[in-house]
Amino acid sequence: MSEEMIRTLSVCGLSYSYRRLRQPERTTEPVLVLGGALQGMFGWAQMEDHVGPVADVVTADLPGMGNADPLPPGPSIDLVCAAIERIIDDLDVPRVNLFGFSYGAGLAYGCARRFPGRIARLALGGVPAHISEAQVELWRRASDHLMDGDTESFATLVTEGLMCLDTGRHVVHRELAYRYVRRSMLHAARKSRHTVEALNRGLLDRPDFSGGLAGIPTLVFSGEHDTVTSPARQRDFAATIPGSRFLTIPDADHWVVLERPQEVGDLAARFFTDGPLSSAPCLAPVARREPSAADPACA
Known part of the structure; x- marks a missing residue:
């Protein structure tokens, strides 16, 4: 059974928190999950279910998110990456696995470029590598x-x-x-007190996906109908990382973690334990059927 621990940290005078679900029989490094700009530490049940049996799962209210302090005006990625490295220090582990989705993919990639020696494996989903x-x-x-x-x-x-x-x-x-x-x-x-700030970051403080990462096992995945950044552009981004894998997940768009949550959780668990990816359930199309009145979406 996992044990929950929540700790409060600070960086540059800003208070923030992280949550760690300890797994006594873990077989890989802790998995630190970084999500959307408005997503806090309690929104990753599918990762807890699938990754929790093999690793400590760590989520966070980083500065500018959840219940953490707001970020100051101006560029913030250096400060947020410093907050993430402070979490790794506090975990008292040499390295972590990083799972970054959407806005969190930019943060995870930025961390991997800034302190690659602290990252065991890197999984990036819904990467906003190009915004029109x-x-x-x-x-x-x-x-x-x-x-x-x-x-x-x-x-x-x-x-x-x-x-x-x-x-x-x-x-x-x-x-x-x-x-x-x-x-x-x-x-x-x-x-949320962070909504306007998050919008401004999306407009003015976009991550740098121009390349410059090597030596970290990396997986990039995209929903096949992602309209934020197309799978083709995400594939091109993955190609800038030597030895990386790129996977397209059928029957999903940018919100693949919401539309196929169990399959994404399974994919992450496989990748972070060096398991086979080719047989991952998320790569199989979902059987189509006509909706019925009993479906939640029809209620």
């Missing part, structure tokens, strides 16, 4: 809605910008995922 001008304009409009107090329009616009709504492309649990994401964005707009 149309997407930047969408974030600006979303920011305007938020500043005007129109949280409903903000939540709708951001959700539509992060999902594939083309019904000609099969995305499992699309309706359910849409409702969940929009509800989460609406809650963030009304309750």
Whole structure:
């Protein structure tokens, strides 16, 4: 049985926390999970279920996220990476496995470039390696809605910008995922003190994915219908990392961790224990069927 521990740290005067689920029979280094800009330490049940049996699972409210202190104005990735390295120090381990998704993929990659000797393996999903001008304009409009107090329009616009709504492309649990994401964005707009800051970071403080990493076993994965950054562009990014693996997960878009959570958790557990990836369940298409009135998405 895992044991939960939550610790509060500080970096450059900013308070933040991390959560560690200890696994007494772990077989690999701790897995530190870094997610979206508005995602805190309690949003990774699928990683706890699948990675928890083989490793300590570590999640965090980093500066600018969850219940942590807000980030100061200006570029922040150096400060956030310093906060992440402080977590690794506090874990009292020489190295960790890093799992970064979406915004967290940029943080994880930045950490791997800054202190590669502390990273055993690196898994990056939904990598925003290229953001178009149309997407930047969408974030600006979303920011305007938020500043005007129109949280409903903000939540709708951001959700539509992060999902594939083309019904000609099969995305499992699309309706359910849409409702969940929009509800989460609406809650963030009304309750989180970090929402405006997170939008500004997305516009002005984008990670550098130009290359310069070697020597760390790396997996990059993308939903086949990711409309934030296409799988082709994510594949090109993976090619800048010598020896990396790239996988496309069928029947999912940018929110692959929400649409196929169990399969992504299984993939992470395999990768972090040097297991076979070719037989991972996430690589198999999901059987299609017509929705029924009993489905949650039809309720």
